[in-house]
Amino acid sequence: xxxxxxxxxxxRRNPDVVLREEDTDGxxxxxxxxxxxxxxxxxxxxxxxxxxxxxxxxxVVASFRESFEEVPQEVEAHALAFAGEMAxxxxxxxxxxxxA
Amino acid sequence: MGLQKFPQECNIAITGRCNLRCHYCxxxxxxxxxxxxxxxxxxxxxxxxxxLGMMRVCVAGGxxxxxxxxxxxxxxxxxxxxxxxxxxxGTLIDENMLAKFEVGxxxxxxxxxxxxxxxxxxxxxxxxxPGSFEKAIRGLRLLMxxxxxxAVRITINRHNLHDLENTAKLLLEDIGVPSVGTNDAMPxxxxxPNEPEVALTPRExxxxxxxxxxxxxxxxxxxxxxxxxxxxxxMQAEMxxxxxxxxxxxxxxxGYLTACGCIxxxxxxxHDGTIVPCNMLPDLKLGNITTDxxxxxxxxxxxxxxxxERRFIAMRDVPGCGDCEWNEYCNGSCPGLAHQMLGxxxxxxxxxxxxxxxxxxxxxxxxx
Ligand code: SF4
Ligand code: SF4
Numbered sequence: 001x002x003x004x005x006x007x008x009x010x011x012r013r014n015p016d017v018v019l020r021e022e023d024t025d026g027x028x029x030x031x032x033x034x035x036x037x038x039x040x041x042x043x044x045x046x047x048x049x050x051x052x053x054x055x056x057x058x059x060v061v062a063s064f065r066e067s068f069e070e071v072p073q074e075v076e077a078h079a080l081a082f083a084g085e086m087a088x089x090x091x092x093x094x095x096x097x098x099x100a
Numbered sequence: 101m102g103l104q105k106f107p108q109e110c111n112i113a114i115t116g117r118c119n120l121r122c123h124y125c126x127x128x129x130x131x132x133x134x135x136x137x138x139x140x141x142x143x144x145x146x147x148x149x150x151x152l153g154m155m156r157v158c159v160a161g162g163x164x165x166x167x168x169x170x171x172x173x174x175x176x177x178x179x180x181x182x183x184x185x186x187x188x189x190g191t192l193i194d195e196n197m198l199a200k201f202e203v204g205x206x207x208x209x210x211x212x213x214x215x216x217x218x219x220x221x222x223x224x225x226x227x228x229x230p231g232s233f234e235k236a237i238r239g240l241r242l243l244m245x246x247x248x249x250x251a252v253r254i255t256i257n258r259h260n261l262h263d264l265e266n267t268a269k270l271l272l273e274d275i276g277v278p279s280v281g282t283n284d285a286m287p288x289x290x291x292x293p294n295e296p297e298v299a300l301t302p303r304e305x306x307x308x309x310x311x312x313x314x315x316x317x318x319x320x321x322x323x324x325x326x327x328x329x330x331x332x333x334x335m336q337a338e339m340x341x342x343x344x345x346x347x348x349x350x351x352x353x354x355g356y357l358t359a360c361g362c363i364x365x366x367x368x369x370x371h372d373g374t375i376v377p378c379n380m381l382p383d384l385k386l387g388n389i390t391t392d393x394x395x396x397x398x399x400x401x402x403x404x405x406x407x408x409e410r411r412f413i414a415m416r417d418v419p420g421c422g423d424c425e426w427n428e429y430c431n432g433s434c435p436g437l438a439h440q441m442l443g444x445x446x447x448x449x450x451x452x453x454x455x456x457x458x459x460x461x462x463x464x465x466x467x468x
Contacts, residue, residue: 018181020153022105030108030155032183032209 003094005057005084007076011092012053019048034090047079048086053095057083103408106152106398109366111379114142114173115162116371120189122216122229124257124285124298126379127162134372137390139169141373143176145389150180152394156211157184160379162371165192171200183209185251190215190239191232198246207248214251214281215240219259220266227259228285228298237275244275252277256308256328257285257298264311272319279321282312283328286451288380288440299451300329302460309333327434336454339429348429357413357432357446363404367394377407380436381445410435410446418448424455 005011018030027040029048040048046067050060061076086092116132118125137145149157157177164170164186177184193213201207215236219225222233229236243250252271254260260267271277284305285298300308308329316323316330325331338349348354362378369375373389375397376382386392386401398404415427424430432438433452435445442450450456 016181018150018153018155020105020108020155022102030153030181032155032178032181033205035183035211 003084003088005080005087007058007061007080008056009083010053010056010095011051011083011087012095013048013051014091014093017091021045029091031089031091036089036091038086038089038091043075043078044082047082051083051092103364103399106154106395107366108153108155109158110149110154110156111158111160111366111368112142113160113162113369113371113379114164114170115167117166118161118163118189119166119191120163120229120232122189123294124228124255126288126382131370131382132162134370134374136167136371137373139172141390142173145369145373146173146176146180146182148389148394150182154180154182157182158187159184160187163189163192165197171203171206174206175204178205178209183211185211186213188213188215188239189229189232189236190217191235193239193242195242198242198248201248210249212249212251213243214253215243216253216255217267217271218255218257219263220270221263224260224263224267228255228257240275240277244277250277252280254280254282255285256282256300258300258304259298261300261304261308261311264308265315268315268319268323272322279324281324281326282330283325284308286380286437288382288436302457305329305332305457306461332452336457339426339454342429343426353411353431355415355428355430356411357415357418357435357448358411359431359433359435359449363407367398377404378436380434381407381439384439384445407435407445413446415448418446421448426454430454 014031016031016033018032020028020030022028027045029038029040046064047060050063057080061079064075065071083092087094113127115136116127116134117136118127165188167173174184201210216229217225217236217240218228219233225233240252254267256264268280271280284300287295287299309332312323312330313333323330342348342354352358367375367377368379369389370382375386375389375392377384377386384403386397386403415421415430415432418432421427430448432448434449437449437451438447439445
């Protein structure tokens with residue numbers, strides 16, 4: 001279950017989370033505090049890398065659209081759901097406002 | 101099978117020292133002559149592990165609790181985003197020691213502390229682990245009392261073979277640990293000269309298997325094993341089933357030298373910084389953490405490559421296995437013992453050869 005996030009929500013990566021970008025199997029996130037693992041596809045990895053607390057989710061999705069061709073309409077909904085679930089599981093932390 | 105960029109797990113023997121002298125210890129003889137690395141070297145190594153994405157470290161020895169800087173090292177693992185477990189003989193665990201785990205994230209990041217218990221009483225346990233029963237049980241009870249995540253290991257050997265039921269009762273019923281793992285004493289390290297004293301004969305192995313089978317029924321889901329009699333019993337049953345039905349299990353590679361998977365998943369480090377594929381292959385030195393690139397070793401070291409390619413060798417082509425009726429179903433088992441006993445890891449582990457086991461135990465009226 002996720003937490004409520006909107007395009008205006010700003011999240012940043014939990015600095016304790018390990019990102020492993022594997023050659024063949026995509027990427028994997030490991031939260032050593034909770035012992036949880038998440039497997040990321042390319043979209044998830046892109047979103048993860050942009051979660052540095054400096055931009056809101058709307059801006060992250062806009063960057064995604066700029067970086068890839070023929071991005072389906074539902075990418076925003078997927079990105080919000082992903083971010084909400086990752087925040088609920090402690091992989092991402094909400095911030096009150098974008099950090100410079 | 102795609103090779104991970106870098107393993108997710110490793111065992112690190114942070115010390116070669118120990119307050120005990122167990123009769124089957126891997127860590128004996130020439131190993132104890134190697135010097136322990138100082139704190140600073142381990143800490144900078146942990147930074148490197150963190151950079152490479154290591155997720156889990158099993159802190160082993162020797163006995164980890166003999167190192168006065170143990171908690172500094174644990175904090176180094178935590179600072180570099182790792183979880184950890186500790187393998188211990190349990191004898192140095194007291195209230196003070198456990199209180200130190202309550203600092204910072206030490207407890208949060210702890211997967212478990214594993215303690216070895218080899219008998220239901222000092223008379224049995226101390227035969228293979230001299231002078232340690234009372235203290236080990238005290239350590240175990242303290243872990244239980246303070247609700248630490250824990251594991252218990254019984255190393256089945258000639259001394260405790262006929263005490264397994266009592267030991268299981270002590271641990272699972274009287275003390276109430278959630279589960280117990282078992283393996284068996286192997287001829288590695290001081291287990292070599294002490295092999296006749298500790299390692300099970302084939303007939304004793306059969307007794308151990310039958311006993312473990314009974315105990316598994318008595319304590320469903322609470323006895324685990326990845327090696328030793330309980331694991332071998334399961335493997336042999338799968339071989340029998342595959343031969344009878346012609347359907348091979350997909351759980352492990354039948355008919356090829358596929359055991360084991362460790363070389364795809366982990367690296368091990370000795371207390372002087374020597375990098376080895378596994379602590380069952382302690383003399384296959386791949387390099388040292390103070391001088392060599394971990395990534396290069398993991399990816400390119402010829403010994404690791406050879407160990408990984410072992411899985412392409414069909415059992416029917418292995419010397420001594422060509423005419424064996426089991427060669428389509430066997431996987432040769434752990435290369436560590438093949439290397440140790442025969443000097444060649446591309447051979448099957450002779451202690452796990454099913455054909456030989458059947459010959460050695462035929463006409464055995466199992467007394468168990
Ligand atoms: S088996 Fe463990 S407790 Fe026993 S001597 Fe070896 S390192 Fe020490
Ligand atoms: S059972 Fe023994 S002889 Fe047969 S294939 Fe396996 S290791 Fe070789």
